[in-house]
Amino acid sequence: MGFSKFIGYDREGTIQELPTTLNKGRLNTFGVVMAALGFNAPAWVAASSMSILYSISGKASPLAILIAYFFPMLVLALSMVYLTRQAPSAAGVFTFSEKFIHPHAATVLGWSYVICCATVTPMTAVIGADYIQALIPGLEGGVAAKLIGTVLIIVFLIVCLRGIDITAKVAGTFLIFEILVVVGLGLCGIINPQVDNLSFSSLYSIKEAGGWSVMGPAVLFGVWMLANFDSSINLIEEAKVPVRTVQRSIILVVTSAFFIYSLAAIGWQYAVPVNKLASIVESGDGGPIAAVANVYLPPTLSWIAIFVVITSACAGLQISLTSGSRAAYRMSIEGHLPKVFSTINGRKVPWLVNTIICIYAITLVWAKPLAQLQWYYDMVTITLVFSYLSILVSFIRAMFKQKSTGVAMLASIFPVLAMGVLGYIGYTAGAVPVNPDDIYHAWYLGAGIIITGIFWVIYGKRNRKGDGLNLELSQNVK
16 A cells, blocks of 8 residues: 555545535635645744744754654644545544544534634734834834734735635735745845855754754744644635645645745855844844845845735735634534524625634734734644644544554554644643733633633534424424
8 A cells, every 4th residue: 555545645536526615616736725825924934933943943943944844744744634535624623523533522622723713813913014014114103003903804804705716816926925035035045145154064963953952942943833734624625626635735835834944044044144143033124034135135125024024914814814714614514603604605705704703803903912922822822732633633543443453553653742742832832921920821721712612512512402303393393
């Protein structure tokens, strides 16, 4: 048995469509990849995260990204490829958990994923507003930032309600521009280096990083940078060849993110000394992207470093909105969330749940401005940990259900280790508040999500019980 057959890759495209009321057959592999990679938001992540990674592991930052890619992210991606064939739907985390763990656990975990996507929406709006203010100084001010964030959310709600085609095209346009800048500046550093005596081998040296004790936290940060590739699954019901398209996209998105960040992590060091990059505090001015751009671009083009982060934030905003609405739509269809959440408009978009997420997002933009960005990080981190752990547990359970014990045990080794890494990420995210006076850290947020998820479990049980009673009554009448 070949590896592709073992992981259930739908090479022949045997699954042509899925039961859905969404717009079938609208997206090809390129469209799904562009949309999902937009959720990863390479320019914004590079602007906000690269200097932190440099400060942790120094020259060896590319090594941290390499390790994070192969373990645990590629393990997670391959697990998703397998599960997509077994349980294809627009709410992957929910559907995988429902089939291989337990329906009640699926409700909590699916809800956690919806909250993750819904929270990325205001987070990217807040960041986009900050960079717009940096680009246009006349718009400074706290109230102005909240107004800008609100406008961004409303604008991209309108885009999303116009249909999945235009949503993917807009995200792809933004993404191509930001990749050209992020990767282009990396290539400039490699082709025309400005830093002397920088050995390429030192970029992949554990010794240069300061040993494994330093590399561990750097790898955990690399995992954060590569996350969100899984949003491909949310577009499966609108893909032309659903399973094969999404399976390809999952691998392509996580691999593309790996190459984008690797080129940036390598090339930027050749442009600007790593200690200088590590000391940059991201403050809406483009961060390390701007520092590198200033080396290679004339002053008249300095705005590009800021503008590309704005487009990156906007792409992340609309794809997080799209992903959250699709996941909630599928949970609604299955009776785990209110049926009204599956209401679609004339363009076959779940318009009501999109609108609800936007109301939630606008509320957070006003309640949690940029000064409380750590709150968003904590919420997204803990919900991603819940989601990714559920995928790995589902994969392991599927192996033991469908394969021999020996094969299942061998196939589960790396997923079990990956669960340990993700569990540690969840622990470190909540172990110590960033601000001693701040009670809002990941553990509290995770507990709140579980409690609200249990509420939906109770709702779902009563809802399905009511449906069963109505069916019985109608049969008695007949």
